[in-house]
Amino acid sequence: MSGDAANNRLIARTSASLQRAIAWVRNRPRTLLATIIGLAIGVVVIWVSHPAAILESLGEVDPLPLLGALLLNVPVVALRAVRAQVVLRFLGHTVSFRSMLPVQLVGQTSSTVTPAASGDYLRAYIWRRQHDIPVRAGAAVVTFERLYSLFLLLALAVLARITSGRLLGRYASGALEMADNLRRLLRSPQLLTLASGITLTIYVLSGLQVALLITGLGDTIHITQAVAAYAISQTAGILSTLPFGLGASDAIVVTFLAGYGLPVGEAATVAVLLRGVSTLPQALAGLVAYLRLDGSVAPEPAAAGEVR
Template identity: 55%
Template sequence: MIAISHPDRIWASLQQADITLILAALALNLPVIWLRALRAQLMVRQLGYSVPMRSMAPIQLVGQTSSTITPAASGDYVRAYLWRSSNGVPVRVGAAVVTFERLTFAPLLFELMPTNLEQWVLAKLGKRRIMGRFQEGATVMIDQVRKLMKAPLLLAWTSGLTLVNFIAMGAQLWLVMLSLAHRVPITQAVAANSTSQVAGIISTLPFGIGSQDAILVTVFAGYGVTVSLAASAAVLMRATTTIPLALAGLAAYLMVDKPAVRPAMEVE
């Protein structure tokens, strides 16, 4: 991607970028994190537990950073352990919340899965010596996810917050494009950013390096944006989102209560 994007043109574009608009895009990280933390807070509350925002926000940052450096964003489940250590939320409940967030866009898929099919799969896993000790926990977690799925008001709130969050992230890309003296419709910015985010999540590389940027460039190319300009936007998005949030996540990790060391075979 770098080779076909003409690095000299990218460098020239970056030098001419409007710093005020870049700072505005950087500032949007605050509402993005707050929206994600609020969404998780509502889910935890629905299951009968409470995590104040002063704990939820830094834990959200840690989870987000952890997810970006692990394959398929699996590191996000570290939040379940941090919620337990800081506010006494059972790991199964926390894991259910993280799982539910992954299913926000496909609730019917989970609801339509026959209960007897779930039980059959878990029974098969339970026959394996390695998986047997996790069967009960997995069953409880699925039950907690179903409780979240069957809360219409919660579904409405979380769907709304997710939509607003994607718009806010799209606005960051929109501002970045404006800083490069190129105006695109906000709908295109949201679509390009959302698509690249998905590519980054399923990537096995830290921070979705390569795949996330390539998808962003490809989507914008489909909208008629030159490759060099789209690549410049990808670089600036890394500077305004990836790097600041990674540093914030590292700082947040030092602020939150860490899970106590427990026996390796202990199951909660």
């Protein structure tokens, strides 16, 4: 009897091992494809960030403020993940910080390499795949973050007020449900207050990155001016139809910093360094997060045509 039990355990272990091996073989093409796509994105990120110019500019800046600017990426990314958690929770969906962080990084990277930062909507699909959150709810969260962030960016930049309307009516009931979710988000004073606090903190930290880079070059700027320069440059990047906000955001940084009294050459160096300490490391962190998701952003055959 004991021999039969031992044989049964051996058969069960062998069967489990075979099932794992079969699953690994089946998932291998998808994982390989995800790796190839991720590496391609990484190459594009590095190439468009002008690494030669970044390396040349690094020799002109004091390393301590540069390190401080680099480390500020940690709270910036963490706060973005927390903000997404807060907004999703308002719609009745809970995602842990540990699960949210890699998704946030992937969304940040995909928005960086797509026109008008449209790749950020990839987050909605990943939430659907990993946490069974309807795409309509996830898309409403991303739209809320983008519209509200854009509003705050323009407000910080002391530009004209904007409305939050955007055409959504192409996908019938799905779009209407997403619009309803978005309307709920925009009508909650508590959510708007909390989201405003988190978003403004992100902008101040990002402006502090600009100020630290300028300090590293031996000059100074008021923090409000640094935040304004960052805010306006991000607005230009979001509205730009080119990936990375190519040219638009950099030109705005140079123009406004020069307007605040910095030499044009120094302002241009700050714009280049800002890509080196912010855009590039966050994008590469997103690449690592994408690979750690093990290709889960790739569509499943059974669910490829399904949108909830």
